[in-house]
Amino acid sequence: xxxxxxxxxxxxxxxxxxxxxxxxxxxxxxxxxxxxxxxxxxxxxxxxxxxxxxxxxxxxxxxxxxxxxxxxxxxxxxxxxxxxxxxxxxxxxxxxxxxxxxxxxxxxxxxxxxxxxxxxxxxxxxxxxxxxxxxxxxxxxxxxxxxxxxxxxxxxxxxxxxxxxxxxxxxxxxxxxxxxxxxxxxxxxxxxxxxxxxxxxxxxxxxxxxxxxxxxxxxxxxxxxxxxxxxxxxxxxxxxxxxxxxxxxxxxxxxxxxxxxxxxxxxxxxxxxxxxxxxxxxxxxxxxxxxxxxxxxxxxxxxxxxxxxxxxxxxxxxxxxxxxxxxxxxxxxxxxxxxxxxxxxxxxxxxxxxxxxxxxxxxxxxxx
Amino acid sequence: xxxxxxxxxxxxxxxxxxxxxxxxxxxxxxxxxxxxxxxxxxxxxxxxxxxxxxxxxxxxxxxxxxxxxxxxxxxxxxxxxxxxxxxxxxxxxxxxxxxxxxxxxxxxxxxxxxxxxxxxxxxxxxxxxxxxxxxxxxxxxxxxxxxxxxxxxxxxxxxxxxxxxxxxxxxxxxxxxxxxxxxxxxxxxxxxxxxxxxxxxxxxxxxxxxxxxxxxxxxxxxxxxxxxxxxxxxxxxxxxxxxxxxxxxxxxxxxxxxxxxxxxxxxxxxxxxxxxxxxxxxxxxxxx
Numbered sequence: 243x244x245x246x247x248x249x250x251x252x253x254x255x256x257x258x259x260x261x262x263x264x265x266x267x268x269x270x271x272x273x274x275x276x277x278x279x280x281x282x283x284x285x286x287x288x289x290x291x292x293x294x295x296x297x298x299x300x301x302x303x304x305x306x307x308x309x310x311x312x313x314x315x316x317x318x319x320x321x322x323x324x325x326x327x328x329x330x331x332x333x334x335x336x337x338x339x340x341x342x343x344x345x346x347x348x349x350x351x352x353x354x355x356x357x358x359x360x361x362x363x364x365x366x367x368x369x370x371x372x373x374x375x376x377x378x379x380x381x382x383x384x385x386x387x388x389x390x391x392x393x394x395x396x397x398x399x400x401x402x403x404x405x406x407x408x409x410x411x412x413x414x415x416x417x418x419x420x421x422x423x424x425x426x427x428x429x430x431x432x433x434x435x436x437x438x439x440x441x442x443x444x445x446x447x448x449x450x451x452x453x454x455x456x457x458x459x460x461x462x463x464x465x466x467x468x469x470x471x472x473x474x475x476x477x478x479x480x481x482x483x484x485x486x487x488x489x490x491x492x493x494x495x496x497x498x499x500x501x502x503x504x505x506x507x508x509x510x511x512x513x514x515x516x517x518x519x520x521x522x523x524x525x526x527x528x529x530x531x532x533x534x535x536x537x538x539x540x541x542x543x544x545x546x547x548x549x550x551x552x553x554x555x556x557x558x559x560x561x562x563x564x565x566x567x568x569x570x571x572x573x574x575x576x577x578x579x580x581x582x583x584x585x586x587x588x589x590x591x592x593x594x595x596x597x598x599x600x601x602x603x604x605x606x607x608x609x610x
Numbered sequence: 611x612x613x614x615x616x617x618x619x620x621x622x623x624x625x626x627x628x629x630x631x632x633x634x635x636x637x638x639x640x641x642x643x644x645x646x647x648x649x650x651x652x653x654x655x656x657x658x659x660x661x662x663x664x665x666x667x668x669x670x671x672x673x674x675x676x677x678x679x680x681x682x683x684x685x686x687x688x689x690x691x692x693x694x695x696x697x698x699x700x701x702x703x704x705x706x707x708x709x710x711x712x713x714x715x716x717x718x719x720x721x722x723x724x725x726x727x728x729x730x731x732x733x734x735x736x737x738x739x740x741x742x743x744x745x746x747x748x749x750x751x752x753x754x755x756x757x758x759x760x761x762x763x764x765x766x767x768x769x770x771x772x773x774x775x776x777x778x779x780x781x782x783x784x785x786x787x788x789x790x791x792x793x794x795x796x797x798x799x800x801x802x803x804x805x806x807x808x809x810x811x812x813x814x815x816x817x818x819x820x821x822x823x824x825x826x827x828x829x830x831x832x833x834x835x836x837x838x839x840x841x842x843x844x845x846x847x848x849x850x851x852x853x854x855x856x857x858x859x860x861x862x863x864x865x866x867x868x869x870x871x872x873x874x875x876x877x878x879x880x881x882x883x884x885x886x887x888x889x890x891x892x893x894x895x896x897x898x
Contacts, residue, residue: 320791320863458711496785565774567781588781593772600773603668605827606837 275346275389279303285337288419288488289443289500289585291511294340296438297428302344304389309336310352311361313466316416318484319491319582323452326466327416327489328359328402334489335446336400336419338511341392342426348389355383358465360404361412365390366553367398367421375403392423396536397555401515410477410516414451415466416489418515420444420555425537429509429559431530432540437559439509443500445521447514447550447572447583448489449482482517485572486582494570494585504562504591510570513555519583521558522547522573525566528558547573564598565591646695647688648882649807651754655679658752659761661846661854662824670776671828673762678749686746686754687879689798689809690719690817696731704734709860718795719815721875725845725857728818728878735880742883748821748846750881758804758811760851789850793874816849816862816873823854849873 281303286292309331316327316334330336341347347368353361360381364373368390371377380386402417403409431437452460453472460483463469476483487494494500502508507529512521530541533548535556542548550556562568572583659673694716699705710722723731728745736743752759766783769775792814801813811817823844827836847853853862853873862873 321793322791457713459713497788499781499785565772565778567774567777586781588778589774590778591774593774595771600668603665603827604825604839605665606839 282306287333291338291442298342298426304346305341306348308350313357323460324462329416334416338444339421343395350387352385353380357382364403365400395423395425397422399515420513440506442509444511449517450484451476452483485577491582499586499588507561511557517552519550520573524569530559562589649688651684656753661748666828685882690877690879696720699734705730715797719877722860724860743880745820746881748819751848755811814874815877816847818878819846821846
């Protein structure tokens, strides 16, 4: 059994150097910030996103979030393969947080006594202190509150980074998510014209590295720490055993397929905290794609497949034009089909014969 | 023949399951030691949806339900071919090892076997026993499975103006079946006996049949077949739902299509042709 003392010892080395840094640098006075209005957000599990305004209705505010870290075993495929997961708020990925530019994000991070490891959070959207990682390392039984100013717009990854070899292990055990910082006046297309979405879905792609026994079957471990040495060996091979959306094979198919209607515009936010990926909507397109995720750059138009760099989050805006079942995949099709990176959209509506029709059904080849 | 008589006789036959291991051992040379249980089903008829894909006026149709007559008694393995049975074929060089790495009981159905593997086993087993063993056709399988036969999804819409209705309703029908993955094969008998006295139909092992995938265009006036194209590189599997897979696929999960719940495992059972004793019994009973 992996003891807490061992876990803390392993985690503390990387974080010690920055623990004494000030909480923030004061270009705006504490009083200015304290005077701002506050809003408390209740986070929801992906692929869904908490209610939010696309265009800010007021000036900047302090947006309060609370996330509880849960270490727990989760099943990641239909064979019952088990991952000793580490999660923000119980889900892989962690919830998508949405604020507007110049809002202050105030996160209270809780590491319950029942956990065995130290954790923190590194926001790619934040400036300084290793993205906040240097100010948020907490042991089981502790909580911490971090505030950062959302200065740059876009979709950004957040992840756990508790020092040294703990960093990749925590990330590929599930501790990653994304935050979306919207321009105060909402999204704009390549012409600078406002664009809106009717629905938003958040897809977090994970690469998992599950050790196998001598027969080739996946192993399971009593605790995360018990599997650590074996998992690191698989991680160093850089070939994942599972590449999945939202924590497990099939988490966004069947009963959990995402739903939309013809004529609706959908924003798909896609994050990958560790490894490159290339989303593709089979039978559809990306009307406007912020491939690098940052809204200060004009979106690319009419993409077939888009590239999400490991350690980043991008988004694609698409208006559905035909009904049917769409597969949304990582277009490394081996990863989509064999390793799990497939989601489905069920789209209801009227068929458009002008866009596509089967002129003649399959039949024996004509012999003249 | 009325259903009640059929049921009565088949139950009676189930009670008289005949171990033919003796005759296998008599062949000598093979290490097959377990007696294989065979159940004989009396001739009868079934009404069932034909396998394959059907088109009319260029549009997909529901699979036509036809009455089929089976005019000979059917001698079929009471259980699926087991891990132990198949291992004997591998040991004697007649079969490739199954693509299976999990720890599975010796008396569980063999899984991780392709259509090609199943046929290799049938060939080897026929030589070993001196009888002719083969995969059942899809209709023989459906007849034997009786109430365990699932076939195609019902209630799939067919809208001439919107092909997506068919895709959406078929996807929903499959979701509503609510079949949870049940990956690990279990000891034979675990999925119970059907009304014909046969075991383990439509559990978590789908079974290969000898029926090819076929696309049929029905005549526009509905009176027959306008054309059909067979693809015998793909065969029909039966289980909790019908599946079509390439002959070389041994893992249901990677052989399934982009949409829908794939079979948990692939296995098979065999039918014996031309067994003299059964015909003798039937003639004693005055049935044939």
